[in-house]
Amino acid sequence: MNTTALDRILRGPSGLGTSGLHFTPRTEVPEAPAPEPAVQAQPNVPAVPTVPVQPEASAPPSGGKPKAGDPIPGLYHHPIAEPDPARVEALSLKIKAWAIDEIELYPPEWEKDFDGFSTGRYMVACHPDAPSVDHLMLAARLMVAENAVDDCYCEDLGGSPVGLGSRLLLAHTALDALHTTPEYHPAWQASLAADAPRRAYHSAMEYFVRASTPSQADRFRHDMARLHMGYLAEAAWAETDHIPEVWEYLAMRQFNNFRPCPTITDTVGGYELPAELHALPAMQRVIALAGNATTIVNDLYSYTKELSSPGVHLNLPVVISEREGVSRKEGYLKAVEVHNELMHAFEAEAAALAVACPVPTLVRFLRGVSAWLDGNHYWHQTNTFRYTLPDFW
Template sequence: MDSVGRALLPGHVLRAADQGRAPFPLGPKGLGTSAARIGRPSPSPASEPSRGSGVPALYCPGPVRVDEPLGAEVNERLLAWVRRVGIFPGQLDRVRACDYGRYAMLIHPDCDDPDRLLLAAQCMAALFAVDDYYCDDERTGSDTALVGNRLTLAQTALDPAYLVGSWGYQEQLEQTLTSDPVLVALRSYIDRVAGFATPAQVGRVRHETVAMFVAMNGEAGWRTTQTTPAVWEYLAARQVNSFLPCMTLIDVIGGYELPATLYAHPPVRRATMLAASASIVLNDLYSMAKESEPGIGDGGLPDVIAAERGCTTREAVHLSADYHDRLVHSFEAAHKELTATIPSPELWRYLDGLHAWLGGNHEWHATTGRYATSA
């Protein structure tokens, strides 16, 4: 990496157009032509209303790459891993219908390697298992009184605790970590991250995931106290409890590294969090019908808006869609500004990756079986 990629070069402004932005460099496994198409963000037309979901048209980029055979290959590899680690027992057909392999293919269009894409699918499956079994779905054993304890152990699965002495504490911890399939999946996932990422990238993945666990615990407090948060409070928490931990894999799966100084740079952080918020507000809209079923009751932005404003659910859905669109517009404006002012090919590629991630995320939500209702 040249010196431009390592530092922000204070006071130096260089327009991206003057750099002659080239297509993404080849990753370690090589990329197909689909990756080259994402060199610049495409215009973001408002999408057509979703297929039978009741979600209004949203302003969102379309998917950059749709390669169904690649998605199917990743999905089959994921199912083998799910069987091995033991999450979602007896639900392999449901996991197949969720199609996390297709999700990985859609959100990482600069990678054609199914082994690297499997990492994104494992991230989705492991974190959705945390959500289902620990936080939201009483039908699978979640209990709000236990959320904090369970997420503390989940943190340990991602970031090992080192216990010393001859009293058997390390062995007792290991027994717990190997007896709970959710913890087994998390540890298997982070071990695979370490196989592709630098130590700094692994640390970033851990940090963003544990921060999500903190927000999950806070949301459990709302359910325990039967409190409906203010809209601003919900949105602030949801920014962290979003797809942000999955987005941290953008450069890992792409085969490059966004320098830590750039990832943590406040304007870059703002762009990342805008994209993360957009991803989860979209999720709230698509998951609303399923989460209204008995035993889940997680709610979402439309429910919080309806409670605060005293409006109808339909009105709250459209207000939520409008908020999503504002987030995407704000992200795209930040994307344009950062690309024009910071001369870093790694940053340009990361920002393009966030843009592509939003498009793939929308396509997956519109087609996955995860949010199919029992009705």
């Protein structure tokens, strides 16, 4: 980190020393904060956070096959408390009303899958310091909209790699508005309602912009551009039946990953990580490691679901098996090891950054990203509607 920049940053807010930094081990389970009625204005420098720490990562089971809802044996993770059921129910009702009634995102026959996704439980688990359900809705709308784009543009609900670039570009203008001449602006404006994914992006982003600072909104747009670039790389491989090298696949997954979700943890928490802190190379590395690790969680838990879908669905276990000439089981178990290495690297780098730059907003943001990873694992582990584990133990 540049010494001059660090000195300048450290002249900012103070009051939280390194004694409050607990990335590992964790000894307490977070409790949901009491809800507040509405999204509050974002202060420039938020108060020192009081986000409780969480339990130490679980060890692999001593033997036996995992049951439905069990974690993947040997996967490094931090168990969390069951999300507050009252908050989950309130969020679930609000996000469904937005998706079904406000923007008509899904036809009636998709309602069961929408309910089975459990967006409310997902977001409550991932954002334990959100001040209110309204704050959680900022994340929930964006999550649902991103899934709609993935399902309808890329995956098996009408998606295809053919022509994906054009569809993603037009969808991205719902997040990053087109600035054009008066003659052509109305046609673009009308296009925002042309299909369900664009309606979802546009509506979710409007809510987000009203609650966030300009810097936070711009950060999110850049993260979504990264995501869309990852989608296009995967689509290009699908069109040419290309199985990438493992390192190539991991490069793609650094872009086609969950990064946009944990990096809005400050907006959902009601504060702001200043742009100069977000841009630090050390912070960018921490965010990249977090996104990479949490996305491999998805590869591992969705493994059997993806194998049952038509065609070849790339995920890390499959790519390791194909490129390194090992069995499916060996590929899967090595992918677990890759995830664990990334998680350990994330936690070490996050702790080092928090010690080097103990600014309250930076520390809170790091803990928010860490909590998001824990909540994301919890949701994957417990969502037996969507996921079952392979018979590898």
